Amino acid sequence: MQRLKKFYLEKVFPEWAAELKNAAPNNNSSKSGTKQNGILSQSSAKHKIRNLHQIPRVEKIVINRGLGADSTNAKTVDASLAELTQISGQKSVVCLARKSVAGFGIREEMPVGMKVTLRGARMYAFLDRLINLAFPRIRDFQGLSPQSFDGYGNYSLGLREQLMFPEVDYESIDKSRGMDISIVTSAQTDAQALDFLKALGMPFAASESSTSASKNRNSKSLACA
Numbered sequence: 001m002q003r004l005k006k007f008y009l010e011k012v013f014p015e016w017a018a019e020l021k022n023a024a025p026n027n028n029s030s031k032s033g034t035k036q037n038g039i040l041s042q043s044s045a046k047h048k049i050r051n052l053h054q055i056p057r058v059e060k061i062v063i064n065r066g067l068g069a070d071s072t073n074a075k076t077v078d079a080s081l082a083e084l085t086q087i088s089g090q091k092s093v094v095c096l097a098r099k100s101v102a103g104f105g106i107r108e109e110m111p112v113g114m115k116v117t118l119r120g121a122r123m124y125a126f127l128d129r130l131i132n133l134a135f136p137r138i139r140d141f142q143g144l145s146p147q148s149f150d151g152y153g154n155y156s157l158g159l160r161e162q163l164m165f166p167e168v169d170y171e172s173i174d175k176s177r178g179m180d181i182s183i184v185t186s187a188q189t190d191a192q193a194l195d196f197l198k199a200l201g202m203p204f205a206a207s208e209s210s211t212s213a214s215k216n217r218n219s220k221s222l223a224c225a
Contacts, residue, residue, distance in 0.1 A: 056153070056187035056196040061123050063088055064095075064115040065179040071111050080177060081114055087165050087179075088126055092116040129165070130181070131201045137164040143205025146194055153187030155197060156180060 049055060065084055070076040077094065084092040095113045097106045106112065118126055135141060149155050161176040162168050187193035198204060 056185050059184045059186055061118045062182040063179055066113045077111050086167050088116045089122050090116050133166055134164040135203055143203050146204045149190035153193035154184045156182045
């Protein structure tokens with residue numbers, strides 16, 4: 001936990017990390033306590049963070065995949081489960097239907113999807129591969145949408161296929177299958193979570209308002225020319 005806290009400080013609040021590094025660890029000294037209080041009193045003007053424990057952190061990452069029409073094929077279910085396990089680095093679990101729905105052709109305890117919840121070292125390993133390996137391999141990637149937050153500081157994104165992950169062998173797959181990835185953070189607001197994920201390296205695209213404003217400026221410059 002100390003290493004993770006140091007990582008977040010150096011990434012998000014480098015000025016706090018520098019002062020904590022220079023502060024002498026002397027619990028019996030009143031000067032040390034004054035120094036610590038001075039560091040904690042420095043708050044972000046944008047997010048009003050006044051305590052080190054208020055710094056956002058990633059709590060868990062949930063990856064889920066629906067089976068759709070492949071739910072009746074046991075071979076396809078096993079292949080998809082093994083593939084998701086290989087991508088996440090952790091054993092995935094199959095989600096069964098709780099009740100029968102005749103309109104959708106679903107029977108009770110029929111496999112309808114699969115999921116895996118990552119925490120700790122495996123969570124950070126997957127996040128590192130997602131940012132530095134998977135996203136750059138997407139064709140015509142224009143960045144992630146900053147509008148996909150749920151209002152509580154959690155971010156969700158969808159992938160249409162699994163070929164961007166280097167763990168997947170192109171010749172071993174029989175069908176392109178997507179997945180949904182939810183990044184759960186301890187941020188209090190979406191703006192705080194956005195800045196935090198940007199500091200971690202998430203490639204967010206420019207906001208729609210700034211994009212439209214730039215388009216308007218370009219159109220005006222062309223009209224004047």
